[in-house]
Amino acid sequence: MRYLQLTHNEWDPATKTSRPKVLHSFGREDQLDRDAIKRLVASLSRLLDPATALRTSSGADPGDLAFTSSRPVGGTLVLDALWRRLGIDTVMARLLDGCKRDPRTERVLFALVANRALEPGSKLAAAGWINRRCHIDGLPETSDDACYRAMDWLLEIAPDLEREVFWQVATLLDHEVDLLFFDTTSTYFETEGPDDPVARDAHGRPVPDLAGDPASGPVGDDGTGTAGGDTAGDPVGFRTYGKSKDSRDDLPQVVIGMAVTRAGIPVRVWCWPGNTTDSALIRQARADMRDWTLARVMWVADRGFSSAQNRRELRRGGGHYIIGEKLRSGSAEATAALSRPGRYQHVRDNLQVKEVRIADDERFVLCFNPEQAERDAALREVMTGKLAALIAASDRLTAEKRAELRGRISTMPGLNRYLRTTPGGLLRVDKKKVTSETHLDGKYLLRCSDPTISAEDIALGYKQLLQVERGWRDMKTTLELRPVYHRLEDRIRAHVILCWLALLLVRIVETTTGRTWNQVRDDLQELHVGTFEGPAGTFRQRTELTTTQRDILGKLVVNAPKKIIELGPPATS
Structure with a gap:
């Protein structure tokens, strides 16, 4: 009968010899719990860097480690954090409880939303993107059939989901x-x-x-x-x-x-x-x-x-x-709003307003933007110049050719607005129209029912x-x-909801960081997770965070991912 112990030799300076110190007793060899030993080794390995952990457990040389893949993780990390903050995962988990559906349906729907924000394509392409070109927590892989089934379920829960999102935006995000x-x-x-x-x-x-x-x-x-x-x-x-x-x-x-x-x-x-x-x-x-x-x-x-x-x-x-x-x-x-006298009041930036009294049950506010008025005038000058050049020699054309020219101009709204045809069929720039348009430069009229x-x-x-x-x-x-990429009505509706959810997350990122989504996405997608494989197992490690990435995560109050994302046994063939 043999007993196994984990020991460590300690030097005794008095006797000048080493003495074994028992760190842990495993018990009888024939009753050894090998699964417990595996868990202990895995726990101790987390204290080491991945290369050392794999080399220690297998005796392998560092050269035996293979760098097998690298996937962006920053974009999905941020979108997933906001998805959870809005409680979308909670709503879906509650509605999935007791439902005979794949418990990963919520993860599949998040992946489809993230795909629209990061690398949009068809649902078939989205499945390939999930499996090969992104890292999504809790969803190592999926299929296009799973994506379609998840979209069908999305329509069933749409009313609960929309209501939850609305109140979360109003309360949690304080909008x-x-x-x-x-x-x-x-x-x-x-x-x-x-x-x-x-x-x-x-x-x-x-x-x-x-x-x-x-x-x-x-x-x-x-x-x-x-x-x-x-x-x-x-x-x-x-x-x-x-x-x-x-x-x-x-x-x-x-x-x-x-x-x-x-x-x-x-x-x-x-x-x-x-x-x-x-x-x-x-x-x-x-x-x-x-x-x-x-x-x-x-x-x-x-x-x-x-x-x-x-x-x-x-x-x-x-x-x-x-x-x-x-x-x-x-x-x-x-007509009444434009004819009423009164001074404009400066509101903000280039915006000026003037309230005019027209009806008892509605209010009318005439708005004026001086810079827009200059742009309108410049654009009108360009349009009338093009029109004048186009009809300059039209008097020498036959009536039939002038009618053809008139027909072509009618397909150009910007030019057609200023075109006038004389009783004799000649083409002219409508100067009265040009004059009337100058009174509208930079202006727009608003109705409001709130007193x-x-x-x-x-x-x-x-x-x-x-x-x-x-x-x-x-x-x-x-x-x-x-x-x-859909022809069935329910799939089209589900596609629209996915786009809405993606836009929701994107807008939260933009309003919080003060940057456009394209800028934030490009910076986040430089954060990768690399996969290394060796004789003793597989581990995944993220790249180092840049200053810009730390700033984005800080503004969004999103925790940075752990440096070692996953450490596991060798893949079985």
């Missing part, structure tokens, strides 16, 4: 949500034709009993609006023809709406069929936000939502609005609508909303 900016855009699909029409409910979702296509059956409630006008149940395809904001009326499209806070944080997104009317959009968005029992919401929208019907809808339930009014519309309000807010806040509030427009620009470029 004001009393002033919400709403705007819409469209994204087109290069397909041969629109989707087959299906009956839809008041939210623009397919009615399962009438749709006739189980594959496009009930989808998650992500706040869609009434499709095809104001009558619920009108059959219409999801990807269908409508007024395109990308000037592609020839292609099917879907309409997307977004609500954004003062700081540019997107708090909710909607997705509607491509021919949905403005009145249906604003009505559904207003109803959805009202369901969250907000005490007071001031809706800010651009000139496309200035119809009387939209304004009435926004005032329901005590709500208020700030909406732009088209000065070139020739409306009574625009308490100052004219300055009305103007500044509307100016922040640019945050929404910038959001659309970033969503279509940096996050690559388009092209959409």
Whole structure:
């Protein structure tokens, strides 16, 4: 019978001999707990640098270590920290509890959101990116099928997720949500034709009993609006023809709406069929936000939502609005606002405002930007110069050739605005139009229903609508909303939600660091994790942090990753 002990020889200066000192007794050799010894060795190895640990345990030479891969970790590290700070992982974990789904579904959805922010592509490409080109905590690998299944589940939990994100932005991040900016855009699909029409409910979702296509059956409630006008149940395809904001009326499209806070944080997104009317959009968005029992919401929208019907809808339930009014519309309000005398008051930077009294139940604020007025005048001079050069020799042309020239100019809005045709069919620069346009340089008109807010806040509030427009620009470029690599309605909706979540995290990074996401991303993606393999195992170690990376992590209050990220046994073949 043999007993095993871990001993250490200590020198005895008195006897001038070494004596063994028992550090640990393992017990009888035939009852040895080898798994416990492995755990002890692994624990002790953490006190050593990786190369020494592997060499000590295996007797291998440092040259036996192989540097097998290197992946960026900085971007996913920061996005994951913000994802958890917003409680998105907690919401998903709660909804996954008791659900017969892969417990890694939350990790897959985070990976898809991170992919949109860092290296956007199709879901098939995203799976390859996760497996080979990034490091995501808790998700060493996945498949495109897992990505599609996760997207399907995302639609089911969309209402709970949207509500949680909204209140976390309002409370945890301490962002004001009393002033919400709403705007819409469209994204087109290069397909041969629109989707087959299906009956839809008041939210623009397919009615399962009438749709006739189980594959496009009930989808998650992500706040869609009434499709095809104001009558619920009108059959219409999801990807269908409508007024395109990308000037592609020839292609099917879907309409997307977004609500954004003062700081540019997107708090909710909607997705509607491509021919949905403005009145249906604003009505559904207003109803959805009202369901969250907000005490007071001031809706800010651009000139496309200035119809009387939209304004009435926004005032329901005590709500208020700030909406732009088209000065070139020739409306009574625009004409009156421009004709009223009064001095402008300087507000901030280059912004000047003048409140004019036109109606009892609405306030009108005329805004003026001197620098913009100079740009408008310079641009008009360029346009009229090009027009004059284009029609300079047109008097010598035949009537038919002049008509052809007139037709070409009509396709150029900037030039066509200043073109006049005489009774004899000659082409001239419209000098009266040029004169009238000079009175509009640098000016825009705002409507507001709130009697308490100052004219300055009305103007500044509307100016922040640019945050929404910038959001659309970033969503279509940096996050690559388009092209959409999906044809099923529920997958398209899920794709839009993923883009919204990516934009949410990106905006939090930007507002906190004061830098653009492209700049932050480039710096973070230089932080890599390297993988080393040897006879005794595998370890992963990050590169050293740069001063810029430490500054970014400090501003975002994100802990730097451990130097040794993982230390494990050899991979089994």
